[in-house]
Amino acid sequence: MIELWNFLLYKPLLNALIYLYGLLFNNFGLAIIVLTIFLRLILVPLTLPSLRTAKKMRELAPELEKLKSKYKNDRQKLAQAQMELYRRHGASPTAGCLPQIIQLIILIALYRAFIGVLQTGGGEVAAKLNQLLYSPLRLAEGTIINTNFLYLDLAKPDVFRLPGFPIPLPGFVLIAAALVQFISSKMMQPIVAQSQKVAVKTETKKDDLGTSLQSQMLYLFPLITIFIGYSFPSGLILYWFIFSFSTALQQYFVSGFGGLEPWLKKLNFLRK
Secondary structure (H helix, E strand, O other): OHHHHHHHHHHHHHHHHHHHHHHOOOOHHHHHHHHHHHHHHHHHHHHHHHHHHHHHHHHOHHHHHHHHHHOOOOHHHHHHHHHHHHHHHOOOOOOOHHHHHHHHHHHHHHHHHHHHHHOOOOHHHHHHHHOOOOHHHOOOOOOOOOOEEOOEEOOOOOEEOOOOOOOOEEOHHHHHHHHHHHHHHHHHOOOHHHHHHHHHHOOOOOOOHHHHHHHHHHHHHHHHHHHHHOOOOHHHHHHHHHHHHHHHHHHHHHHOOHHHHHHHHHOOOOOO
């Protein structure tokens, strides 16, 4: 299993990073950005159906409200009616999980690449790296990988400390990554606000499975971004930011602002 993981994901990603690093003037930040955009293009066939499903879920919101009103005293029949509605329209309340799951799998592979290679030094970098690189990409002995990009050291976390304050604070890229992750999740879960309003009217005060999963995803992934950002190399956070931003951009072109639209209207960014 480990060998298959290395062959299919870890080694190709590592070699792609080194190739782009050399191609882009030994700038590892640019290599990460270009690789992320490339990965997003490859993943379009997988993520696009889930984004379209999110749009369909938004269109089904009025029907879901009617079902919740009709079966507000019978949660079993409500769940059955919801599943039947989803089946008829080819929708799934958990479809939005796919892009995040894929993102986490790729993140684990990139984490190995950074931890195993970029946090060593001097000639040791080239020696360890060459064991994993394809022959044309092998580096000269003593090669040092440049991990500086803007204000970041991509091999170290994007955090800073205030004098006298014991806890490190998240840096700009880490905050931006968490914010964009939240915006992306909000756009992909357009029925959350509608279904929560209906759930308040029910006697049990509980939401259905789809809404519960959506609500958890909305806040969980940005919190995970902040949490792991304290210890992960900032190069991973840069990847996370670009990936989440491109996901939000793709979501906008598929179905607009989605669940973000009510907030934008309240802030007068959109017409009501």
